[in-house]
Amino acid sequence: MGTPDFSVxxxxxxxxxxxxVCAVVTQPDKPKGRSKQLQFSPVKEAALAHNLEVLQPEKARDPEFVEKLRRYNADVFVVVAFGQILPKEIIEMPKYGCVNVHASLLPKYRGAAPIQYAVIDGCEYSxxxxxxxxxxxxxxxILMVEKLKLDPKETGGSLFDKLAVVxxxxxxxxxVGLKEGSVSPIPQKEEDSTYVKMIKKSMGEIDFNKSAVVIERLIRGLNPWPSAFTYLQGKTFKIWEANCLDDVTDAKVDLSTAKNGEIVALRKNSLVIKTGxxxxxxxxxQLEGKKRMDAGSFLRGNNIELGTVFGKEE
Structure with missing residues (x-):
């Protein structure tokens, strides 16, 4: 049971x-784009490539679907980012139960977006x-756990790819462990649990009153979706990659009076912004309506002045 790329x-x-694999369960096809043409989930595409039977219930608790699952007499159900809540009768149906693959070190980061939050929160390990x-x-x-050290420039996308393999x-x-009886389930410690909500586009708006470290982690965590953004002269301005600096020796403005969100230095291949x-x-x-580009190319193609302040215009 799975739906997105992570499950494939x-x-x-x-x-x-x-x-x-006696059957693959995935979310119903969804209309996409202007044409509203129905699109298969990545898991459905993979299943069909292996000539596997695909089930796509609107609701997993539908009695007809539950009975269909029962007839397979499966030993185990594997669940990886399926996207629906499973009822008790499905969870308890197979001999070895339902085994879930979750992309965090439980009980930390239960919920919908553990990968992005590991980067946003600056975790050393996921x-x-x-x-x-x-x-x-x-x-x-908990059945089994495998840790992974995050790269200093880890993004939500790069960690997603790594953890899918892990x-x-x-x-x-x-x-193998379940079949051999060598895996012993360990109850989670409730006192150590944390939950993370679904990522929304609005989360990507940069607050320059926060520290450069926090902002830079947000930029990496929300790359490639939904991306971190601010506003430049009324247009959406996305920042895809950035560094943190403690000081700016080449600043051409008075740093003591500069506002948070103000451009304090324009370099050959970057622009430097004051933060909290x-x-x-x-x-x-990436400026609204344009392609992603290195900051040097952006500066050569746009007349950006020192002292410009990012953010919504008052």
């Missing part, structure tokens, strides 16, 4: 390991947990 690697790993599902939201017993391999190990603490050096940017 696990399906492929299960097949490669020689397990019999990882994947395989879990015996229960009726709660990511509250089931999760696929860990799930295969977990299935430190300075943000923007390296890759």
């Amino acid at each position: 690697g696990t399906l492929e790993a299960i097949i490669k390991a020689g397990h019999e 990882g994947v947990t395989t879990m015996q599902m229960n009726e709660g939201l990511d509250t089931g017993d 999760g696929a391999n860990l799930l295969v190990k977990t299935l 603490e430190g300075y943000l050096e923007a390296l890759e940017v």
